[in-house]
Amino acid sequence: MHSLVPLVVALPLLASAVLVALGRHVPRPGPDVVAIATAAATSVLCVLLAYAARDHDLVYWFGGWRPAHGIALGIDFDVDFASACVAALASVVATASLVFSWHYFDEVGVLFHALVLVFLAAMTGFALSGDLFNLFVFLELMSVVAVALTAYGDEPGPLQGALSFAVLNGIGAFFVLTGIGLVYARTGALNLEQVGRALEHRRPDGLVVVAFALIVCGFLTKAGIVPFHFWLSDAYAVAPAPVCAIFAGVMSDLGLHAAGRVYWSGFAGALASHEAGLRAVLVALGCASALLGGAMAFLQRDLKRMIAFVTVSQLGVGLVGIGLLKAVALGGSTLVVLSGGLLRAAALLAVGLVISVTGVGDELRGRGMGRRLPLTGIVVALAAIGLTGLPPFGTHAGRALVESGAPGGYGWLPVVLTVASILTSAALLRAAGRVFLGWGASSDSILGPQHVSAEDEEPRQRPRSPVLLVPAVVLLLLGLGLSLYPSVADQTTSAAARVVDHRAHAAEVLAGGPLTATRVDSDTFGATSLVSGIVSAVGAVALALLTLRLRRVSDLPGLLLVRPLKALHSGVVGDYVAWLVFGVALVGALFAFLLR
Amino acid sequence: MSYLPYALAAWLFLVGLYGVVTSRNLIHLVVCLAVVQSSTYVLLLAIGYVEGGTAPIFNGIPLGKKTVDPVVQALTLTDVVVSVTTMALLLAIAVEVHKRTGTLDPDELREVRG
Numbered sequence: 132m133h134s135l136v137p138l139v140v141a142l143p144l145l146a147s148a149v150l151v152a153l154g155r156h157v158p159r160p161g162p163d164v165v166a167i168a169t170a171a172a173t174s175v176l177c178v179l180l181a182y183a184a185r186d187h188d189l190v191y192w193f194g195g196w197r198p199a200h201g202i203a204l205g206i207d208f209d210v211d212f213a214s215a216c217v218a219a220l221a222s223v224v225a226t227a228s229l230v231f232s233w234h235y236f237d238e239v240g241v242l243f244h245a246l247v248l249v250f251l252a253a254m255t256g257f258a259l260s261g262d263l264f265n266l267f268v269f270l271e272l273m274s275v276v277a278v279a280l281t282a283y284g285d286e287p288g289p290l291q292g293a294l295s296f297a298v299l300n301g302i303g304a305f306f307v308l309t310g311i312g313l314v315y316a317r318t319g320a321l322n323l324e325q326v327g328r329a330l331e332h333r334r335p336d337g338l339v340v341v342a343f344a345l346i347v348c349g350f351l352t353k354a355g356i357v358p359f360h361f362w363l364s365d366a367y368a369v370a371p372a373p374v375c376a377i378f379a380g381v382m383s384d385l386g387l388h389a390a391g392r393v394y395w396s397g398f399a400g401a402l403a404s405h406e407a408g409l410r411a412v413l414v415a416l417g418c419a420s421a422l423l424g425g426a427m428a429f430l431q432r433d434l435k436r437m438i439a440f441v442t443v444s445q446l447g448v449g450l451v452g453i454g455l456l457k458a459v460a461l462g463g464s465t466l467v468v469l470s471g472g473l474l475r476a477a478a479l480l481a482v483g484l485v486i487s488v489t490g491v492g493d494e495l496r497g498r499g500m501g502r503r504l505p506l507t508g509i510v511v512a513l514a515a516i517g518l519t520g521l522p523p524f525g526t527h528a529g530r531a532l533v534e535s536g537a538p539g540g541y542g543w544l545p546v547v548l549t550v551a552s553i554l555t556s557a558a559l560l561r562a563a564g565r566v567f568l569g570w571g572a573s574s575d576s577i578l579g580p581q582h583v584s585a586e587d588e589e590p591r592q593r594p595r596s597p598v599l600l601v602p603a604v605v606l607l608l609l610g611l612g613l614s615l616y617p618s619v620a621d622q623t624t625s626a627a628a629r630v631v632d633h634r635a636h637a638a639e640v641l642a643g644g645p646l647t648a649t650r651v652d653s654d655t656f657g658a659t660s661l662v663s664g665i666v667s668a669v670g671a672v673a674l675a676l677l678t679l680r681l682r683r684v685s686d687l688p689g690l691l692l693v694r695p696l697k698a699l700h701s702g703v704v705g706d707y708v709a710w711l712v713f714g715v716a717l718v719g720a721l722f723a724f725l726l727r
Numbered sequence: 728m729s730y731l732p733y734a735l736a737a738w739l740f741l742v743g744l745y746g747v748v749t750s751r752n753l754i755h756l757v758v759c760l761a762v763v764q765s766s767t768y769v770l771l772l773a774i775g776y777v778e779g780g781t782a783p784i785f786n787g788i789p790l791g792k793k794t795v796d797p798v799v800q801a802l803t804l805t806d807v808v809v810s811v812t813t814m815a816l817l818l819a820i821a822v823e824v825h826k827r828t829g830t831l832d833p834d835e836l837r838e839v840r841g
Binding site for chain 1: 740744747753756763764770774798799805806809812813816817821824834836837838839840
């Protein structure tokens with residue numbers, strides 16, 4: 132099983148090289164078939180790895196450079212259950228996206244397939260890497276490929292989005308690299324577990340706190356956590372739908388995953404005495420993302436941009452799960468990431484189908500245009516319901532675990548998460564009602580002017596192969612059904628418990644230490660989680676119906692408060708960088724104040 | 728060991744960020760980003776510097792001779808490769824922006840906002 136570990140990166144990389152070299156000489160379905168087969172094979176490999184890693188980590192040392200006397204000279208892939216699951220999510224969504232793009236683009240060069248495969252390799256490598264510098268390299272590889280994919284198209288809009296994407300992620304990565312440099316200066320190590328061991332024995336001083344702040348802020352920029360999220364909505368809005376599905380489904384989640392991994396493996400020992408302060412900062416950031424993402428999603432008319440803000444909101448919930456610094460909540464965060472990622476990708480592919488058939492990806496201009504696509508409408512609506520966490524579907528199990536991990540003093544957390552999920556899902560349901568049923572008005576001042584790039588295309592109706600809907604339906608069923616899989620909650624919390632027990636984890640990786648088969652039973656979801664799931668679902672449907680009944684969002688009371696929020700998202704890259712720097716300074720100052 | 732290289736790295740990072748935030752020209756913005764990235768080269772090399780150390784080439788030098796840290800040099804080299812890729816991509820985007828819109832001012836690129 133160990134020998135399979137490097138294949139999940141090597142296979143897509145090799146296939147993409149072969150495609151670039153030979154793809155031009157092969158007629159059209161050839162490259163599609165190769166790309167889809169590679170991505171599907173990678174998915175199978177990742178699922179196998181997740182299965183093998185359910186009780187203990189698979190640690191693969193490249194070139195056989197195993198650690199000697201607890202010192203890691205080589206570079207490793209540390210496959211724990213959560214990492215393997217996130218890698219599996221990446222490859223499943225990439226497969227779905229490749230199947231979708233087969234019929235989505237009228238003409239697509241072989242470079243598109245090659246880029247998606249490199250993107251997949253970067254994502255799986257990033258998910259599995261147990262070495263700080265390799266995390267940075269895969270992060271940059273992921274960004275570069277993703278920027279190229281964003282700009283795939285011939286309008287000015289994609290270029291603006293791609294530019295913000297490249298600049299903001301570049302700066303985020305430099306923050307990460309500076310932090311890594313500082314960590315190396317202190318510990319002389321790049322392996323995460325060894326860093327953790329070296330830092331554990333001393334009180335955390337300024338250097339450690341600054342390094343931690345820089346690394347975390349860099350990864351949260353990738354994840355699109357408020358106030359680092361500005362690039363995300365612009366880039367997602369302009370990327371082609373199949374690419375956007377990968378972004379919304381997995382790429383952001385990977386940033387969150389890396390932040391959790393770096394904390395538990397590298398810094399948990401050093402910062403153990405400051406858990407309360409750290410928890411306050413991370414949960415506050417998570418709640419801000421959940422609420423702001425929800426509010427902004429509700430104020431969008433561009434469907435892809437709406438899902439981008441849904442992503443921001445959901446990742447806020449994921450960050451809350453990580454930030455509570457408890458095994459149960461960490462397991463919940465993994466589940467939220469997995470089921471939410473599948474559902475968002477499904478919704479995005481369904482939206483892509485609407486764009487492909489009607490030429491319009493805008494809620495107001497597309498009013499009633501989706502009447503001929505009832506199945507697509509059902510996919511969007513079910514994905515929205517799944518995202519509310521209606522028991523027992525979709526994100527329910529994940530959110531229940533996150534909420535049950537809240538310690539005393541965080542009793543208000545379920546309320547915040549419920550409000551956020553009402554807003555996000557109401558936005559999707561409202562859009563679905565307007566596009567697929569023709570309800571509501573066709574103008575709405577608060578939703579703002581239309582983006583120029585979308586106006587170029589004239590509305591049209593053209594027949595599309597029904598195959599286009601298949602990947603969205605598969606992702607939807609996986610996302611909705613994940614919570615129903617028996618013992619999935621136990622499995623993720625047990626895996627999280629092994630990560631949280633960082634000393635045993637370090638021993639396992641560095642010395643091949645005793646296997647720590649921790650078992651946590653998590654089947655005691657409290658009544659609160661049932662209530663918050665049901666309230667979210669009912670609230671979202673009610674809010675969506677109310678808005679459509681009132682005909683305009685502008686008629687809702689209390690909108691004066693949220694109007695300035697839209698103005699903040701100015702589309703200017705300089706403003707976004709300023710927000711990024713402000714966020715890093717804020718987090719750094721809070722850490723300096725709370726973690727000394 | 729002097730603190731000067733660290734101060735220089737911090738200065739390069741900040742001055743580059745200031746340039747990115749205030750830039751009115753995409754080419755200028757990309758170069759400012761390169762300045763931010765070069766601060767990481769300075770930082771990494773400063774971390775690995777050893778007083779009186781020679782280059783870490785172990786062929787033909789006596790055993791036990793002091794050398795600077797080869798790991799950070801490898802990291803810096805990788806960082807340079809990453810940087811070239813990013814810069815090439817960003818400059819290509821800037822060229823395309825100019826072709827399609829006739830401007831290089833990021834403030835005029837506002838199709839997507841709100």
